[in-house]
Amino acid sequence: MTRVIILRPEPGAGETAARAARLGLDYRLCPLFEARPVPWTPPPPEQFDALLLTSAQGARLAGPQLAAYRALPAYAVGGATARALQAQGFEEVVPGDQDGNAIAARIAADGHRRVLHLGGRTVASIAQGPLSIQRTVIYEMVSRAGTELTGLLQPGAVLLIHSPRAGEKAAMLVPPHERAQLHIVAISPAAIAMCGNGWASAQAPDFPDDERMLALAAQLCE
Template sequence: MTPVIILRPEPGASESAARARRLGLAPRLCSLFEARPIAWEAPPREDFDALLMTSAQAARLGGAQLARYHGLPAYAVGSATARAMAEEGFQNIVHGDLDGSAIAARITADGRHRLLHLGGTTVAPIAPGPLNIQRVPVYTIGEKPEAGLHALLEPDAVLLVHSPRAGSRLAALVDPLQRRDLHIIAISPAALEACGQGWASGEAPGQPDDERMLALAVRLCE
């Protein structure tokens, strides 16, 4: 059976693998990165009228200080982020399936002005429009040794790339001769572009989420 290689950090990697198995796919885990919490200073709640998270890792790794913001209107990019926020006690979460700029436009339309964005040390740019956004990193993503990746790269394998950073690292690890027998499914056009050229195929779903990536993988593996 064609292997589907999942490169994202835990716990997302295991979640993707479980979804893949339910779809009849053969997932192989080879995380290139790991998420780690960092110390952060929580700004005063009264300085904001909305909270945004663009990654589920912010909810999972933000720690006890997240509770300070439970009363704020909460926004998330992606259903996985919204679920992680709900697990940490946030309620009435509004989520969008596009990107940070799209949800920022929604927040503005809802009449919010002062936004706290909790995320990683590196995040995709957000067009703020009229919003005043304060970004506070609560976690970082560090590289893991890529031991085992090349053993999984059999012909026609499908690689799931969940971020531009993962795409860039994959491009550095896999030489052009290997690429021509491997397929890329990336979470976004930016992540796909970061993978470079020369792959057997490359595509991204219309909306950036894991379920849609796996639906594309099912089609490739049929």
């Protein structure tokens, strides 16, 4: 059976594993990063028109300070991020298509201008357009060795890439001459770009969420 390798950090890795099990996929866990909160001082909520999160880790690791922004319109990249915000008491969350650029355009179209972006120390750039986006770091992704990945690779294996940084790390761990029989399913075109060239295939779903990624992986496993 074709193997699916889950590279995302916990707790997301466990969620993906549970979905993979329900689909009957042969999966292995190999998180490349560990998410850790960092101390942060919440900017005054009245300075902003909207809240933006581009990763579910932000909602999980923000701590009690996040509650100060529940009155703001909340926007999220992807369904997982939206659900993580809702779990933190945000009643109305707008999930965005594709990436940070798409959700920024949606925020602007809704008439907001001053945006607080709570995210990791390393994030993809966002085309701000008419928005004024203040980025505040609330967590960081700490790299793990990842050397165990080599032992999990087999011809036809599918690597799940949940972020551009994970794509970059996978490209470092898997040299070009070993990629021809391995497939990439990434959460976005930006994540695919960081994986480099030479893979048997590389694709991303039309909406950046885990369920659609696994659907693509299941097709490759048929």
